Amino acid sequence: MLLQIKVYIITILYFFGSLFMVLFPPRNFEQSSGASIRIMRRFGDEINYKEYIDNEALLTIIQRITRNDSEVARLVYLKPITAENRSIVSLELHSDLQSKKPGILVIGALNGMVWGASNAVIELAEKLLYDSNYQTPFFNDYDWYLIPMGNPDGIHFTQKLRSRPSFGADEWSRNITVRNQTRPTVWHKNVDKNNGPGTCFGTNINRNFAYHWQDDVSKTPDQCSQYYPGVKPFSSVEAQAIRNYIHRLGDVIHLAIHLHASFVPKKEFILYPWRYSLRHPSNYRTLQDIGEYAARQSRLPDGRLYEVHQSSSDERVAGSLSDYITGVAGIDLVFLVKPYHQMYPNYTDHTILEVYVKKAMSAILSLVRGWRSSTKQNTLSFFGKDVEF
């Protein structure tokens, strides 16, 4: 009798179990029909690229990736090209072509000092493509749009001058005679020469987007300043190229991340709009929660957490990429990630690069996890505890 009851109970449990699987199939199960079978390996903890990736190397790497994996990886040249005739490129990863998945946009190295950002984005791309640890959920559940280097001219410029003695950036910009032998202490801009009259050159791309352009400053920074926002919104070709690409993608993007850097040790941030104003965005609570979740998941090597808050609460910056993506392109989930990065780091010291790359990748993937957890996508509430599957 007791045995019979047990059998009945187990049968009923199985029945409900199967019914549940049919009614609520796991997303990966549904999609696996369209996904191509990929050769996956597990990688160690090592980074693959030990040198700073410049624009040429970046193209070579992306071309190799897209040749080897043409069904899932695509190279897109953004237009227009830069003042020094370089193309900003995007690497698009689609785990299968049949279905459209939520898109994640990552843009790195918009600032001339963030040499490691392109490395971080490329390492991330290779993990998504080739490392089985990242296949589910990160590769299979999303379409990825990766722009490793938003400011190729600026990065080229600072890397070329790296071994020269340093000279105050404002004075360097004004004094033509010192330019030949020295490098500016900082260079946050591109190297555009057609940015107005005068000897100074370069526009700060991250202040050149047409959303509340110059709304933060009572007096326009002059052309020699590292914060010069351009003669008008979208006067820089880099901002134009990124705008054109974002608008072409349209509403496929659900989450956008600008990978930037903090140049102050032990001050590392995960930020979100608005950056031009202290006013909260309407989804302020969600952004803060996802950011805090990501910070807990991507604890920094010395045990600290990323500081998470609205980006204007430490400094107001108008015309920035992240505000434009939210305010004009209408993407609700936008984050600005700032792991610590030295200015002109020792070019041959791999450990400096590796530390930045790992922090950046971990923060980006944790934001994706935070987003998943906030939507309760792929999670089941099990006796009041959320279990991800």
Ligand SMILES: *[C@@H]1O[C@H](CO)[C@@H](O)[C@H](O)[C@H]1NC(C)=O
């Ligand atoms: C790409 O293909 C080449 C030649 O087939 C091979 O040597 C190389 O290891 C592949 N690269 C990757 C990253 O799979």
Ligand SMILES: *[C@@H]1O[C@H](CO)[C@@H](O)[C@H](O)[C@H]1NC(C)=O
């Ligand atoms: C870029 O290309 C244009 C047209 O081909 C050429 O006139 C110009 O000199 C090039 N600029 C650089 C910096 O190579």
Ligand SMILES: *[C@@H]1O[C@H](CO)[C@@H](O)[C@H](O)[C@H]1NC(C)=O
């Ligand atoms: C430029 O800098 C050099 C070296 O510091 C100095 O001798 C020169 O007077 C400066 N020129 C101007 C125009 O300030």
Ligand SMILES: *[C@@H]1O[C@H](CO)[C@@H](O)[C@H](O)[C@H]1NC(C)=O
């Ligand atoms: C800078 O160097 C170039 C060649 O090395 C030279 O032609 C030019 O006159 C120099 N400019 C200044 C301002 O010293």
Ligand SMILES: *[C@@H]1O[C@H](CO)[C@@H](O)[C@H](O)[C@H]1NC(C)=O
């Ligand atoms: C840069 O790093 C390399 C390799 O770690 C080291 O040999 C070299 O001394 C460093 N240079 C400076 C200027 O610190």
